[in-house]
Amino acid sequence: MLAQRIERARKTSGLSLRDLAAKVGVSQTAINKFEKGTLTPDSTMLIKLAKALNVKVGYFLRSTTLELEKPEYRKKSTLSAKKLQMIEGKILDLIERRMELESLFPKPPVQEFVIPSNLPEQVTSMDEIEEVAKSVREQWQLGLNPIPELVDVLESKGVRVFEIGESADSKFDGLAAKVNGQRVIVISSNWSGDRQRFTMAHELGHLILEGRLIDELDEELACHRFAGAFLLPEDAIWSELGEFRTRLELQELLMLKQEFGISMSGILYRAKDLGIIKQSYHKQLMIEFSKRRWRKNEPQPYPAEKPHHFKQLVFHALAEEYIGESKAADLMDMSVHKFYQLRMIEDGHAASDQ
Numbered sequence: 016m017l018a019q020r021i022e023r024a025r026k027t028s029g030l031s032l033r034d035l036a037a038k039v040g041v042s043q044t045a046i047n048k049f050e051k052g053t054l055t056p057d058s059t060m061l062i063k064l065a066k067a068l069n070v071k072v073g074y075f076l077r078s079t080t081l082e083l084e085k086p087e088y089r090k091k092s093t094l095s096a097k098k099l100q101m102i103e104g105k106i107l108d109l110i111e112r113r114m115e116l117e118s119l120f121p122k123p124p125v126q127e128f129v130i131p132s133n134l135p136e137q138v139t140s141m142d143e144i145e146e147v148a149k150s151v152r153e154q155w156q157l158g159l160n161p162i163p164e165l166v167d168v169l170e171s172k173g174v175r176v177f178e179i180g181e182s183a184d185s186k187f188d189g190l191a192a193k194v195n196g197q198r199v200i201v202i203s204s205n206w207s208g209d210r211q212r213f214t215m216a217h218e219l220g221h222l223i224l225e226g227r228l229i230d231e232l233d234e235e236l237a238c239h240r241f242a243g244a245f246l247l248p249e250d251a252i253w254s255e256l257g258e259f260r261t262r263l264e265l266q267e268l269l270m271l272k273q274e275f276g277i278s279m280s281g282i283l284y285r286a287k288d289l290g291i292i293k294q295s296y297h298k299q300l301m302i303e304f305s306k307r308r309w310r311k312n313e314p315q316p317y318p319a320e321k322p323h324h325f326k327q328l329v330f331h332a333l334a335e336e337y338i339g340e341s342k343a344a345d346l347m348d349m350s351v352h353k354f355y356q357l358r359m360i361e362d363g364h365a366a367s368d369q
């Protein structure tokens with residue numbers, strides 16, 4: 016257990032065996048033995064390792080060995096194996112802290128994810144995905160309105176949403192996975208809200224469509240379609256834009272983006288998929304978007320969402336005395352002093368930390 020955790024912490028930090036050996040002043044072979052479990056570091060060495068790897072000693076002693084089961088990345092191919100290990104290590108650390116916290120509640124604070132019961136067993140065309148998205152919205156009582164906080168919707172349905180921050184690779188494009196049978200979605204805090212939301216809705220698509228698509232349907236494209244249909248239902252886009260259009264104004268797209276939290280190019284795909292605009296006109300607009308460099312960065316991004324459920328659960332557990340202050344600080348990866356300031360709302364900046 017200890018051996019595995021040393022290895023994971025090293026890979027998460029992006030250090031090679033040699034780098035770590037140099038940092039703590041032992042041979043590369045010794046580090047290798049620590050990771051194989053054939054040599055156990057003493058407590059002085061553990062403290063050195065913790066410092067070098069930027070974790071608390073407690074990290075090594077955690078008894079859980081969670082794994083990401085079948086992680087599904089949106090654009091895995093662009094990330095190096097080393098970067099992937101760093102990102103996965105970070106994600107696992109967040110998930111472990113959350114699972115540990117939840118295990119300290121007398122009753123589980125998060126409900127089980129349940130696939131809506133009104134879905135077809137088999138989906139045979141892209142158009143049927145519209146119906147699936149509609150059914151999910153219906154069962155979750157979302158109506159046709161914009162979803163202001165998608166993180167909240169997912170969390171309330173038992174999908175845990177995690178966010179990894181600045182140091183994550185900018186190419187990381189989100190993932191969905193199972194951990195201990197639980198569904199998790201991970202987004203990056205570096206992105207605009209419309210990008211985060213599309214990723215979350217896309218990943219929700221995987222959870223919902225898993226095992227339902229016939230072989231002829233490409234799962235990635237199907238999940239894109241689901242994401243668009245879930246964020247901006249066909250009835251809503253029809254009532255906003257009309258059923259057939261020869262031209263669209265950019266301002267119309269911008270206003271719709273701000274209302275529904277889906278990118279302008281996402282809206283254009285919807286308009287094309289639903290036959291509101293012709294393929295040729297869609298192509299023409301996409302060329303215009305490329306010229307303006309909007310395919311990378313659109314103007315006036317939708318504000319980013321802030322997953323806050325972990326922090327909320329920490330304070331819930333603290334208030335009910337399921338945990339003490341030092342445990343709370345540990346879970347939030349903060350010093351006790353800094354945590355106290357946050358708890359007492361003493362520092363104007365502290366509230367926005369973490």
Ligand SMILES: [Zn+2]
Nearest residue numbers: 088089235238
């Ligand atoms: Zn996907």
